[in-house]
Amino acid sequence: MGDDRRVGITPRSWTAELHHGVLHLGKRWYVVSAELDDRGNAEGVRLDGPYPDKAAAEAQAKRTV
DSSP states (O other): OOOTTOOTTOOTTOOSSEEEEEEEETTEEEEEEEEEOTTSOEEEEEEEEEESSHHHHHHHHHHTO
């Protein structure tokens, strides 16, 4: 059973700070960023891209940390 204190589908390892990840939509790659609070609610969600491939998107996500 899940943790009753969590809200949404955010990973348990994500804390109340800015997080980045890569997202594949169709044939393009994007960087998704969000500020997550301690309850797992996302605010300030941003989608940047597209990038030509996964490696380029991951490199951009690492640069924005």
